[in-house]
Structures are given as C-alpha cells and as structure tokens.
Amino acid sequence: MKATEIMIRYGELSTKGKNRRIFINRLAYNVKQSLHAYPNVKVRADRDRMHLILNGEDDRLVMEQLKPIFGIQSFSPVVRIEKDTELICQTAVEMVKDIWKPGKTFKVQSRRSDKEFIWDSKDINKEVGAAIFHGIEGIEVKMIQPDIRMEVEVRNEAAYLSCETIYGAAGLPVGSSGKGMLMLSGGIDSPVAGYLAMKRGVEIEAVHFYSPPYTSEQSLNKAKDLAVKLTPYVGQIQFITVPFTEIQEEIKRGIPQGYWMTVTRRFMLRLTDKIREKHQGLAIVNGESLGQVASQTMHSMLAINDVTTTPIIRPVITMDKSEIIEIAEKIDTFTLATQPFEDCCTIFAPPEPKTKPKVDKVRKYEERLDIEGLVERAIEGIIVEEVKSSDSFLQTSTQEMDDLF
C-alpha cells in the first residue's frame, strides 16, 4: 500500500514554549533542503506534527532522507482516504497485511476529531479491529505491546491510516541553536564533535588549517571529505581553509620547542574566533578529549583557551577513545579519518611537548612574534567553499575508478 503522506513527530520541542515556532520552522526548512530531489513533496508544518504530502513521490525514498535529520523523533507513512467506513476497514486490512508475518499481534488505536462521523472512536477500534481479525487468517489481537499498531484518525477533511513508526535521529533541528565554528582536523575526534554539536541544533562551519608544502593536498582533501560526511544532517557545509604555513614556520623559529604545540593551538583558536566573528557564529566546536594528547590536559587547555572568551563546545571531552570511535564508525568517518596523511598538528609536533604549560610563560614567548600581523595575513588568505553531500575530494577520480570494475 503506497502512502500518500509522511507524518513527522517532533523531538523534544514540547518544552520550548514560545520558541517552539522557531524550532518547527527550522526543521521544516531542513526537511525541505534534504528533499530537494523530490520537488513534488509538499511540507506542511503544524504545531504538533509535520506532514509531507507526497504527491506521487516514493514514500520509501523520502523516508530514507528523513532518517539523518535531527529534530525528528519518529515518522510514519500515512494513507489518506475518504471518510467511508467500508473503505477505512478495507484499507486498514491491506496495510496490516503488507507488514504482517505469522505470529505477530495487532491492535487498533483511533482518534476522531470529526464528531459528525458515524462511528465514535470505540466503534472504529471495534469495527476496524474486526475487519483485520477476519481479513487476515491467524492474526491475533493484543492490547498491551502489540507488534502492529494500526492507527486510524478521522478528521474533518479525511481519514488517515498508519501502522508503521520509524524512529528518527532525535536531537534538535540543526540551526535552531545558532552557528558554531568546527575546528576540523583530519582526525577521528573532530568530525564526531561536529556531529554531536549538530545533534544539539548547532549549525556548523568547518575550519581547517592547511600548511603546504608541509602537509599535502590529500590531507586537505581528506578534511573536506570528512566535512562531506557531515552534510547529510544539514545539506551543505561551509568549508574554510586557513593558510597556516607562515605561522607554523614563525613558531618554529621563535618559540622554545616545548611550547610549539601550545602556541600553535592558541593561534588556531585566535583564527577560528576571528572567522566566527566575521561569520556571525556564536561558539567554537572542537574535538578535544581530556587526557588524549599533550594539548588536551587541563593545564594545556587553560593556557590555550587564554586567547578567547568565546564559548567552546567540546562534545567529546569526557569520552573514551573507544566511545568516540564507535560514533565515528556510525557516521562513517572512521575509515576516512584513519587514512595516513600528515596534518598540520603532526608535522611540527615537538618531541617533548609540555603537558603543563604556564600561561604567563606562553604570553611572554609570544611577544617575540608579530601576532596581529600573522593573524591578519592568515585571515586574508582564507578560502571559503561549500561542500555538498555529492562531493568527493580525496578521490577526484572516483567515478573513473569505479568504471574500471
């Protein structure tokens, strides 16, 4: 039975009071974005539910698109029919038949907002239930925890039937919490951090530091491909490449080895914050995880964070590596992230970075550098690109390669 519309139930919006409309509108916008390939689908966002009128588009394909969208608690394919008792029964039987397997139980759950309708909700339960019971041999009724819940809703304009509920990605609609700048390296943690921030409604722009010729074009393309992996949740992502070579060379020239890493990070944070300001972001998101590397001790973070008061969201801060990897595998960034290319963090990694750098010392060392000039020149050189879900950077010749097989 082909559904005529998809009904979407919202996530945790019931608590949002007057801001509710903002969340719903944002979700409707995100849903429309992700369904750009299905122009016939009409989106109607009501207070409690969102309805996608399919107008002939394939319900399964449309539902596939809905799965990664944050802010959707669950959704159901719905069949809209005339309010005819016989037709309701007959359609209900067909729909249950489609998904029923021997041994599975069912119940009918109905609602009637059209008080003129000949049956009240009890009647609907009874009549539709009887029709299904007689129409499918071997099916059994179960009131508590049935396998199939046939929902019948009779409204003024029509009757709506559905018997399948698919869980969505939950969370908040991306963008409803504002914009954050994701510091995206080529590693495992930062894409996971980006994903988790998006789940809480943060719209992401990716900032990547690029140090040619010390780091290769492949490492840049790898970061872009990682950003591509995050696009299903939003549609597209701004990818910002920051030229970082001069800064790294200057650090190496002027700063004691033990502090290279601390100063490098402080520059990254300064630059990201500058870009955030320009792009009207509200926070910085990164993949720092406590105790993982020298820059991720609390002492280090204190010294690095010294350059800004902007909120920094660190979604994976308390996670174990294995927990992060689990998410990375789920969102399909793990394999890509473990491809071996040098990135700007590894190329000038000092042999013995300080795990307890001192803030006053860092400040003193940095006086040797022309901080403003370096930051300014880097900001002048940034490149902003938009990455879309169909993009592939690391394998420019993917299609050509695939054709070989």
Next chain:
Amino acid sequence: MIYFDNSATTMIHPQVLDTYNKVSQRFMGNPSSLHRLGQQSSVLLEKSRVQIADILGVESSEIFFTSGGTEGNNWVLKGTAIEKRSFGNHIIVSSVEHPSVSNTAKQLEELGFKVSFCPVDRNGMIDCHDLKKLITEETILVSTVVVNSEVGMVQRIKEISTLLENYPSIHYHVDAVQAITKLSVDKFLTPRVDFMTCSAHKFQGPRGIGFVYWRSGAKLSPLLTGGGQEHNKRSGTENTPAIVAMAKAIRIATDDQEMKEQKIRHLKNALATGLQQYEHVTIFSSLDDESSAPHILTFGLKKVRGEVLVHAFEDKDIYISTTSACSSRQKTDSSTLHAMGVTHHFAETAVRISLNHQNTIAEVEQFLVIFNQLYNKFSKIYS
C-alpha cells in the same frame, strides 16, 4: 574457429582488457608510493580486494594477490611446510592433483618431508576413509583439488571438511583454479578451508595474476620476502592493472553464474550424447551434475593417440587438448586417469574438451560433424 580448450586458458574478456589498458596508462603509480598516483593505485588495489572478497563472501583482509595458480599452490604447500615444521613433517595431497601441487609435494619430499598421495576410486574421487587413514600426528597439511583439470571430477570438499573438523591443527588447502566461477563458491569454500588458490586466466582475466584466499587466523610463511607488500606476506610490486582486471573478470564471470553453468552443462551433455553414439569412444568424465564440473569432458577414441586427435581437429580449426595443457607436451599419459585405474592403453587416447559459456550449440554440432568424419577416417584401424 571453435575454441574448446578453456581449461588451458581463456580468451581475455574485451571489457577486462579495456580495464587493464586504462589502469596501465591512467593509474600507473606504484601502490607503495606516497604521492597521489601511488595513492590512487593503492585505492584501486583495495577496491579489487573488496570486490573479490564480496563475491566469495569473505573478508577483504583474507585475499592475497599472487602471480597465479602455480605460485598460490607453491606458496601454500611450502609456506605451510616452513611455518609448521616444528609441529610435524607430514603432508597429504591427493593423487589427482595438478602438477603445481604434486610436484611441489615431491620437492618437499626431497627436502625431508613425508608426503602421502591419497588414492582415488575409479571415478577419481577421494574417499574420506582413505584420507583419514593417512592422517598422523605429524600431519600439517591436506591439499585437495576441487575440480580436476584433466577429467573434471568435483571432489567432495564438504565431506573432507567435516572429517578435518576433528583435526583443527591441520591446514586444509583447496586448489580451486578450475572451480572458481564454474561452480557456486559455497560448494567448496567451507569454513574449514584455510587456503584456496585461484588464477585469473581461467575466467577470462589476464595471465600471470591470481589470488590466495587465506582464512584469518591461519598461519603461513611468506615465500617472497622483500618490500613488505601484501601485509609482509607476499613482497613484490603489485601488478595493479592485472589485479584490477582480475577483479573485473571475476565479477563478469560470476554474473548470472547459475545460468552460465546450466548452459555449459547443456553443451557438455550434448557433446557426450553425440560421442556416445560411437562404438569405439570411451567417455572418461562423469556426466553426473554433482560430481562433475560443467565444463570438462574427457574422452578417447580407441587405438587413436590423443595427440593424433588433437592435431586432426586442429586441421579443421577446432582446438581441443590432450588431458592437460601443462602435461600434454610430455610423453606420459594422464596421471589422473592412471590414478583412476585406467590402463595405459586407454589413457593414452584421452583428449579433453573444455568449454565456456560463450561456446554455442552450433559449435557442438559442428564439432560432432567433424568428429563423425574423423571417426570414419580412423575406422579402418578397427577392422
């Protein structure tokens, strides 16, 4: 031309050749190189591995590229001997193996290993009871062919696997060179099989390339040491064009595999029916679907040496073979037929027809017409 010698080698598939050319020219980097060209080649290599693994239903980490069946068989036998010599020095191979197995076993024998050649019955089949009797505490390897290249019988790999379940420390190797793409994989790649060897030129891939399926957990010493390619197990710069072409060839060959198998079997049965009409023809291959390969039919014409028949057909632009291309230039008769108890007198008449799915019933009919002429020509020797 009628080409009925597909067990010797096949014609490379045009699309496979196209892939070979493109990879040679467009993706020429050494997969071990760090630059982009190297990276691209290395991606192609891994894609090939995944494609082959997916078709076999195994993990891509269990596929190792080799130069073909002979290397694969040498590797598994010698690699096991080196790896496990502290556990035992006894190896069992069947008496109907390809020379790349049997001669390797003999070489190991000269090096001090004990080798048992498991006998077969008159149909060429290994008997599990016989095999069991040969197993000792010293046994480290059992190697059996899946489809015999000379006569085409299909060994009962599942039964042998069940027997070997009780001997988990013995490596079990199957030579699937003639079986892969001809029979469904689950007929011979059982969970007990530790190693399986395959070669691309038998399924319209390029020559000089093949692979070994190596069940994860099993241990094998490398034969080729060097740059550490193939996870340090088989050094040597990878033959990327041939590997990608092989991955494509196996994909093409296994598309509609069941249908192709049926078609080939139909051709084989038509040939057999035609040949059985003649009083002086002996068919050595089984026609039973379970115990015989679909593509191999071996027969002999009484008192006519196989070689004579091969050349008589050749004059008519029809290409068949004496029992195997590898041994046909030697003056000995088929070792398989010998193992099956066929007398020398009969065995020296044997010729092999080996088919692929591109052969047609018209070719079979044409073959039978020519055979009829040859039969009549040779008939005077029977009187």
